[in-house]
Amino acid sequence: MRTRTPATILAATAAFAVVLSGCTTPASDAGGGAQRNVTLTVAEWTNPGAVEFTKKLNAQFEKEHPGVKVRLQTAPTANAAWQQLWNSMLQSKSVDVLAQFAPTQQGFAPDYTDLEPGGAAALIASGQLTDLKDQPFMKNYDPAVQAAAVGHKNGVYGVMAAEYVGAGALWYKKDLLAKYHLSVPTTFQEFLDACETLKRAGVTPIFVSAKDGMHGGVWQGVANQMLMKGHRPAESVQVSEDRATAFWKGTQSWTDPVYQEISRRHQKVMQYIEPGAAGVSQQTAPGVWAAKTDDYPFLLDGSWDGLTVQQANPKLNIGFFTLPGTDEAADNRVAFKPDLTWVVPTSAPHKDLAMEWLALFSKPENYQQWLASTGSISTQPALKNTSLPWMDWLNTHMDDAFPQLTNPWVPAGAPLDAAGPDLYKLAPVGGDSIDTVLSRSASAYRKSVGD
Template identity: 70%
Template sequence: MRPRTFVTLLAATACVSAALTGCGSSSSDSGGATTTLTVAEWTNPGAIEFTQDLNAKFEKAHPGVKVKLQQAPNNNGAWQQLWNSLLQSKSVDVLALSAPTQAGFAPSYTSLKPAGAAALIDAGQMTDLSAQPFMKNYDATAQAAAAGRNGKVYGVMAAQYAAAGSIWYKKDLLDKYHMGVPTTFQEFLDDCETLKKAGKTPIFVAAKDNMQGGVWQGSVNQTLMQGRPASDSVKVSSERADAFWKGTQSWTDQVYKDAAGRYEKVMKYIEPNAAGVAQLTAPGVWAAKSDDYPFLLDGSWDGALIQKANPTLNLGFFTMPGTDTPAANRLMLKPDLTWMVPTTAKHKDLAMEWLTMFSDPENYKEWLTKTGSISTQPALKNTGLPWMDWQNAHMDDAFQQLSNPWVPAGAPVDAGGPDFSKMTPIGGDSADTILSRSASAYRKSVGN
């Protein structure tokens, strides 16, 4: 789940420094508690609120147990520093990490070592949860793809969001100009042109943090998955990664050039000062300006923040159509917050009971409402949040967002794909230059 916090870097650093002594703890002393269960997750308003409520419910059901919530913002390295410290001190029982996905485990012929959650799993630091009864509430295939390894599953992927090419929109503004949700790329461009002629700035985006890259990424994903069933997404990702590694595909292939051409067309309609807009503040700024900026390029995780910034906003959401073939323009899902239990957890049985309570459909339904997450429990449809109408109508053919090709540690940023901070109009380099640079950087990084 993507983070949001309005603290400064100084405050974030202070929180991390104090974390080991209780910064972010959500529970009050339950009086005479003899056991402390520690839960850690990064700062996200809706998720933190839910976890605080669940912790209170857990304490009530478990007399003598206190649940301590550790948190830090997921920017400037604060969250990574906290969870590393908690693991090293063996002082966390339930830990939220980003889903490693199968992309985190490159095949042996690459000689690449896993990183992040994938490295922890391979090092035997996370507990296999596959036989836990609460796992039956979740889709087994999706959970294995998110946190599986060698037939075991090491986490509960609790949150997934629409990310690549995702767009928030102001329904009243589109209604004013007699527009519906576009179904093709050309329709989207035509809408932007109409809005521009009406004196509106069509698109707001946090280009300071490269959120504009979702336009390119979404178009690439939809093109590569065209005509393929949703269940093929892991296979398509693996096939592409293998081809990149062996040199039979490259960032200069036509599919990436075509996506770059579409990206350039969209970028003609962005806020002129987008290069200075940060993702931290973009949702609130966009929401407050109800009579302009019809579209916001941002992931679906920001619904709670947008609604809090402007509760009266008639909010909508869709995935930008990245092609001119309506059937190809599908919703893409990105695995996100995944609960894991370290093998060093001091209270492993209580951790399993906490996850059981979290996974209870009534509790999980509340999690969906507070976080805006797309459900990972097949028996539970997405919540009735008004802005989720488009998502709910497009779940049947949604697919897991494709992962990027494997890149060796220490490789230049360009090797993993285009650097949109350097591509026009944010930067000064053309799309062809950027793609050629990425292709060259990738070849050098893998030695071919």
């Protein structure tokens, strides 16, 4: 659904507020009946599949609501453009349905930490988003999943419409693996063995954008699987909270043996990436990988880029799986991340129409099209994304999947590596050792929480 970059999101600019202040024609939609000269504004970040679907849904909504015009506003997530757009639209009170990244429960640290929520969590805590829990269309979604993604104090402040796999996510070229008599690995050692076989055959195993931090998916994927060993999928939120509490109280640290082992495994995988990974942009990586049919069997990238890969090379026979981070196949489960969430600001000019738009979006026949367009994992329990061939592995492995673990709580403005090791600096992408990187993170974390 989005272009992932590690850059810090910037504050909104006043210029956007000026430009967008006239985007919506003021009109009341209370009282029912046909609307005249009403503009419903929907905003989401740039993603080809999602934007095309939204345009079609908007056309359907306009047909069903004579006199209503739906205006779609988009911006890329790169260089904080999306942050600037939605901030300015909220300031000008000109948006009715707004996409946000699901804050999850990590966004709401316990009161004893004195940490203030940020991003979408801050909008919820400050009363700027409408509680949707009792809206009829919410019955199509799993209430527990929605509450974990965008719930707060018995309210549910959005419709989490998309989930993706990013931690350890790997695309692969089926024909290229078959050429070297390889199958999808189920353990960490099997994956390393496959990479070694490919390397000896003169093939570079992994393509990745290390310029934009996508190699961090290896570390995250291994961490999720190792830390969730022995736990049921439903316990992932509690595992995250227990870890965050332990970090805050000083009983866990980034220098602990488990993080040293995760880092060692990360480095082993990094031996098989293309030499120029540090200069590869995440925006161009899927297309470059897809075009090169005789090299790079694996692409380290999220499941959100399926449409981009297919458009770059429609004839490419692709598959998708997650990196097996442990040596026990049963422990190598899928970790997914809540993503695009539709919210309705309390300042929405046409709140009733916004609810009707979400109801139309949530109809199973429409949501099924959304899944096909975006490659999302379904958040409606009655539906699965069966229209995309590469979803077969995910559909098979979703029964024991879990929401990916969140990082320990850190105050706003804390150094980047307080929340985890800086993988740009870890060898072989950077020049620092595991001990140096983890010690730096541990020190940054303790300083950020006031110790």
